[in-house]
Amino acid sequence: MTTRPDGRDHETLEWFLRLRSAPDDRRLRRAFETWLAGDPARAAAFRRVERAWALTGEVPAAHADRWMGPAANGNRRPTRRRVLAIAGGAAAASVAALAAPSVWVRVRADHRTAVGERSPVTLADGTRVDLDTGTALSVDFTPARRAVALLEGRAFFAVAPDTARPFTVAAGPVSVTAVGTGFDVRLDPDQVAVSVTEGVVSVATGASAAPRAERIAAGERLAIDITRQTAVRAAIDPQAATDWRRGLLSVDGASVASVVEELRRYHPGAILLRDDALAERRVTGVFDLNDPAGALRTLVGPYAGRVWRLTPLVLVVDLA
Template identity: 40%
Template sequence: MKPDHAALSDQAIDYLVRLHSGSAGAGERMEFLRWRAQSPAHERAAREAEALWGALSETRSARNHRQRARRPRRLAMLAVAACVATVAVSIALPEPLAGLYADYTTRTGERRMIELADGSRVWLNSHSALSVDFGADSRALRLHSGEALFEVAKDPARPFIVQARGGEVRAVGTRFDVDSRGPQVRVDVTEGVVQVNSAGGAPVRLSAGERLSYGERAAPEPVQPLDLSSASAWQRGKLIFNQRPLGEVLDELERYLPGRILLTDAELRQHKVSGVFDLDDPGALLKTLERLQPVTVTRLPWLVLIRPAPRA
């Protein structure tokens, strides 16, 4: 009878917890080496467990734990859980202490619509922070982090300006999306015209159906076409993917779930995914992936581990 991959993964993680507890001796290390040499499946489970432990060890608390740990195994397991929680909390704030200075914020998985004093409306996506400063001559907003969709009320005397990471988007009456989650800020225009000013280049005008990305100190990338049918689908409570790599899909999904999603196999990142998914049930996407893709999904506190499915 072939060993069950999930059971082997649990055993491998159990071994690593003991080996990193600070009390393991040479005998226990030899026992782990003998265990992982039993079969290719044992070795694969050991490598995946080591990849998981390596991801956790990047946190300062994990490093300190490995240096000081001299506690019984049960406390070591609790420390591992604390490391996972530290990873999750470190990504939970859009910026350090963003909620203390932003006018509007959203938690993980939360989406919020805001009515502004001029009649404009803003939809904040998960994990976002926004400040608003309206004056007599302009309507200034700052997207500290995250993503927001702006539906701007017309007022030619007061341009509507959204600042994000060293650049700004100017509009009078239009509808556009600003996403500052990644290394670059992305601007999508679904109605009207906006002007994007960034520190790295000349101003660029964007019309409906166009997209542009810019960095803080780099010239903006060339204007790209925008698929209006799927643009800002999150505002409608949907995630829409059309032949998107699995790695990108998981990066997008991660923002709506607490904690982290860890994909242990680099080749799987390129598997293509298509579908329409409900944001009110992001866990259903994981179930669908497990059913349609060659993956196994393991849910841990503050962590989702995605591994290659065992071969039949």
Template identity: 35%
Template sequence: MGHQNAHDTDGTSSGFTSADPVAEQALDWFVRLRNSEPDAATHAAFQAWLAEDPRHDAEFRSLETLWNSRSFSDAVKTLPVDRRALLRPKTRRWPLHAAALAASVLIAVGVWQYPALTIAIQADFETATGRQTTVRLPDGSMMMLNTDTAVATDFEGGRRHIRLLRGEAFFDVVHDPARPFTVSGHYGEVQVLGTAFSVRTGDDEDQVVLERGRVQVLCLCDGKGMGKAELVPGEAVSITASAVSPVRATDPSATLAWREGRIIFENASLGAVLEELRRYHRGPIVVADERVNRLVVTGNYRLDNVEGALRTLADAAGVGFYRIPGGIIILR
């Protein structure tokens, strides 16, 4: 599939939405039939709608397939309990076995959220999904937290140390040769005297991007592989559990565009772009057709309107866009 260009958009929406009227009707029927026991008249109307056009049956069946797919099931698991309820059939009674099941689900969710609670206890500063904040540190340095980020700070006894517990942060550090400024992630540590750089944590690696000055990056590993690297402006590096990657060139104005509330990408796979946009969207973004991930796109979008960006991307790429309760967006 080919290259697609897209432009910024301010559009927003709610409820069940799609650019395709047939798909929207299928969504409406799907939810109506799941959330209530259809009476004879409703069932007859549904059968009549199916008979009107072969596409009606095809769209409805595709929604059933998607609903039962693993990707959709995994996406629903990421929703808070109160938002998952929007996707479940409504019932008037809670039999004993149903109440017991609900209790077990709540316990399971509590266990699943335990890591987040642990981070919340350790963090001195946090941001929610889609939010950013700037903090002036005790030494006068500036720290900007990106979406879904948590940090712990230590400025006692002459120390200047930040632990990035989750997410991504940018630092503009006040020069002080007597007190090096260090930032540690999951796998690496950055040491500076005075400079401007970002650190981002992930499940498998930390990433460091240098905008100004000079930094040394150390691997907090067991000594295997290359353990350190020095960066000059316009360079980046990744750190895993066992090594520091080769230094690579990067454009900080694009890589760090989130500081201005934007995301910029050029000739990137749509799958990679969606993975980045998921960080700023509270609900799951589900791709129902793997071919969608392989599309190549270029764009410049505002991060305070992720849904609008997704709509424009879908339109430019010729991809179906669906929004259903719980904030779930489906592309196929």
């Protein structure tokens, strides 16, 4: 059930959004303080709105400076109706959070990319690694082994051949081993996916004491459910599977909701999808990961959808 804000919070919600859109506006701040002093109940109402917004999974305080800049020119201020709809249903709409990298990732990572960033890295053995958005990688090379750990995100490995030192990638409970080949590893909270574009890799899953190993060849993908300890093998188009390396997202019959979920990984704020019927529509196409807002407009335009800004980094998708 979607939660609706209490009628007493209507005016408070508008003050809240106005202050977030223009935090350096001294005149607005003075007007707000005057309004706040006019009724003791208003302070409590404002705190309720702040708590409700925090519950949506909004950006942690450490990143407030990335949200609270002046709105871009040409962005229209949301109407009262839209503000209330979003504030009341934001939790159910699963606002994407701009989560700060955890301390352990910062400590362990030798290479890392920010949200929306992709970066190539060449390791000491000549192996080329393409890091996707929000990715962290640690490297542990010795004379006897080549080991890396994918701590979060996704990476493509073009492995330099070395029969004496197989190349191993650890991603959660999954270990991928290759001598010289090309493959993609993606680590999500509940799944690890390995896609092979060249050669063959061995994928070990399960408890380290008794791992189950499978060989994956070029043109195949293995998706491992971390919780259930199950694996699904599927054929892939090697080029389409790694389109992200060129800043592209290729989909065939995917739901609008699933495409929005993927675009959230490349947007340094949040994307709200506000229409259930629109979320279920199916799409086929290629979208630009370098421009998430433009990709969203291309995605929903054929279905009379629109994209507008709630704050400089919060994009809202709904029907026109």
